[in-house]
Amino acid sequence: MPASPTTSPPLDSASLPDQSPNQSDNKPSRPNRPKPNRLKLTYDIVMMIIISIDLLLISIDAILMSNFSAHIAGWLTIGEALSWYQNTLHDPLRTAGGFFTIFLIVELFLRWMIAIKERAYYRWFFFPFVHWYEVLGCFPQLRALRLFRAVVIGRRLYQLGYQVLPQPWINRIKFYIDLLLEELSDRVILTTIQNFRQELTDPEAHKSFIESTISRNRDEIEAVLLYLLRTELTPKLQELTAASGGGSILAAEVGNAIEEGLANTPELRRYLRMIPIAGSLIESQLQHVGHNIGENVVYALNQRLLDPKLLDSLMVAIARGVAQINTDNTALDTLISSIIEDSLTEFEAQVKVQQWKHQDMLNL
Template sequence: MLRINRENLRSSHQMIWLLIDFMMLGLLIINLAFIIWDSIYNFVAIQNLLEQHLPAVNSVYRPVHENFIFYDLVFVSIFLTEFFLRWGYSVKANVYDRWYFYPFIHWYDLVGCIPVGSLRFLRVLRIISIIYRLHQYKIIDFTSTRLYRFVMFYYDAFMEELSDRIVLKVLSGLQDEVKRGSPLLEKIQQDILYPRRGMLSDWLSERVAQAAQQGYVPNRGALRAYLENRVDHALKQNLELSRLKYLPVVGPTIQDTLENAVGDIVANVIHQILEDLASSTNHAFIEDIVNVFLPEPGEEVADDAETQALINLTLEVIDAVKDQVRVKRWREALP
């Protein structure tokens, strides 16, 4: 149900104009109802029906119908008076940059005042503009009405269906281009990705360093203990190394020394790799990886089988996107 926020109406600095809006809204509704009824009465069958069942109503309204233009001009005169009042106020308050902008912006107010059947119904636009203005000032809130929710639900459903069909058509066309051997992938690599290799290298270097700092540095002690434990376990499972303990006198000592040395070497190597990745020195390493994936234009980096595999991967990705687009979100809101 549409409710009027009287508190906002009282506190508004344009209370007079808002009251005029309410008055004009009522007159427009009455005028449109009058126009619709007169259009219906214009049919001979309706006149005969009234003459048979409601002759008093027919006799009263017939003179009104014959002078319909005069009564409609009464409404038009009120609408034009309000229009020129608002125009004068907009000029005085410098609402628009030029004084003559107002009639062009509110053209539907003027055109709707022309007493021609097809143009009279443009007064509906005036009703919409008044309701929208009242909604902007939070005097009324039509978004809470059932009619608004009903209309917006089916509007969203229509727009989703329309946009889904357009997107599916575009994606299907893209798949056809890829299947026909379109140079799209090569253009993306050479014209978009390759000129930005430096930026990609810098970004990946920063992200890798950040990930290493946040993931490794606070847990280096636990990681070292884990690596030494796993290396020690692996060495004990090694048959050749286990035979060293059978050497007389020095066998167990050599075995323990080798286990400790290998564990320490592995832990130090992993530690140094992660330390390098966590610092700015990883840039050259990341840059080499980017250069492998984005070689100089013209270099042969993939054979036919690899190219076909890349095309198939692209087609599968597009299929996945199309499957997601086919999901009808508006149906989830149905009761």
């Protein structure tokens, strides 16, 4: 058996001048766990072997004492050998198993006392809770839990760098553990999704869910709406103040509308034509002036109404008003129901994907 990994001697405090003397005071105190040594590792290995042999004998004895073994022995014409085992070896094995159980109880109690002496845990009564599988494994009906101790010992040796099992076996065990946990968790999640869908079919529960969701997130809804209005709508509106683009188009259309309105006013044309010589000239100039007035009015309104401060306060008012929307709205219920259903469907489809099939460990 290779020796356990040795620990380097502690450094002299004088060689570390940069460390603060109060550095250890700032860290929370940890339990003083004993470091692994050769004797402890040897004891763990021996206990793992003994427990494995004990569990193997218990399994073989349970199989040979079952009715299934009696039928198989009768079919194979080895009933006399089975009867000899049941009458000769069964009772001594049970007696040996009882003594081994007593040994485990005493060994567990001694380890508890050692843990209390070495302050391995924060409280003295933590030991039986941490080693619950060993405590329950002392009962004859729960002897199968002793396998957990063998597994724990093997895992501890593996963490210390000792190859307890071949690496392909470890990879296979990890793969099937991940497979089992994934399938179990998928079933739980899918059942939860189905139950949630069933609850949403109740109109009262559905309405209560929407009201509580929107009420809890009104501030977030207002913040998102305000962000969208400031980044999407505000720049579009501010383009109207420019002399080119949307602003010039709107101003030209308003000017054309005023010019057309003046041209289609028969009273104005009749009065202007009463003025000799200059009447037609005044009419054309008046229409041109009306066109310019319309454009100037649009530019003036844009500059006043689309002022950055005024526009931002308007966006804030709009976002706050939308965030305070009444949840008793059929269209809103339909929209939120559709979003929830789509989200659950996509989530359910993702859960149904068996991730273990896409791992590179399939060539086990």
